[in-house]
Amino acid sequence: MIRMLIADDDPIVRHALPAYFESISDISVADTAPDGHLALESLKNNDINLILSDLRMPSMDGLTLLKRVRELSENICFVAMTSYDSDTAMIEVLRAGASGYILKDASPEKMVTAVRDAYSGGTALSPSCVSRLVQLSMAGRKQVSMESLSPTDYSILSLLSSGMSNRQIASELHYAESTIKNRVSHLIKKFQVDSRIKLALLFHGHV
Structure with missing residues (x-):
């Protein structure tokens, strides 16, 4: 079972994504957090094995959260999502140890696929992202x-x-x-x- 934490400062996202994932039998949203600090606090109180996190958040952004998570554990999958796609963001996130990088305007179905792929050891990247990263x-x-x-x-x-x-x-x-x-x-x-x-x-x- 995938036990997921969703970190995003947008309350609409924190409401909409858990509502959608409720219908997915192998994914459970254990908690949500509006920033990296509260996401780290949530890890102390919940059995989380995957984090789906926005990159741009106040207080502590997604990249900093990823680095802190990696200091704590190599076993928690981390999938970054963003509305502001850039080559720099992709490279930084993947070098820091993320299992995937997806855009926030991806369909819910693609988000589910990305979460499953990352959790099962695959690469949660779109073909276009792979091509850009290669170059x-x-x-x-x-x-x-x-x-x-x-x-x-x-x-x-x-x-x-x-x-x-x-x-x-x-x-x-x-x-x-x-x-x-x-x-x-x-x-x-x-x-x-x-x-x-x-x-x-x-x-x-x-x-």
């Missing part, structure tokens, strides 16, 4: 050869880069989920990155 993050970076990859690892990396979770990749390639998890960890070390998203960026930069 920005690969500029001036030394290229890493993928010729040494086995056919299986190449397939895993390709599916991971399309946004699939370990479970989905395992089902597609007919492997145990634990095997896929181990191979992904190996690939992260091999290419000297620190997240699945950055691994996906490397792959897209070579395709």
Whole structure:
């Protein structure tokens, strides 16, 4: 079960999103908060495993909240949402350890998909975001050869880069989920990155 905290200074969002998620059986909105400080307080009192947070909030913004959450735990997924899309915001959020980045004008269905993908280990990014991040993050970076990859690892990396979770990749390639998890960890070390998203960026930069 996904136990979610929604952090947003807009009271309409704090009312509308929980109302929508009520109809989703595998997602429970445990609490809402109008800023980062109160979101951190909520983490002390609720069993939260995913935060859906606006980036622009008073008192403590979403990026600062993410960094504070990462100091407390690596196990809480964090999906950033914003009305003010920018390359700088995307890069900062993903480098800080977010599991996804979505626009606030996304449909409720897409928000549900983003939350599920992030929680299951996938990448909650739209194709347009991936394309922009590739252009920005690969500029001036030394290229890493993928010729040494086995056919299986190449397939895993390709599916991971399309946004699939370990479970989905395992089902597609007919492997145990634990095997896929181990191979992904190996690939992260091999290419000297620190997240699945950055691994996906490397792959897209070579395709």
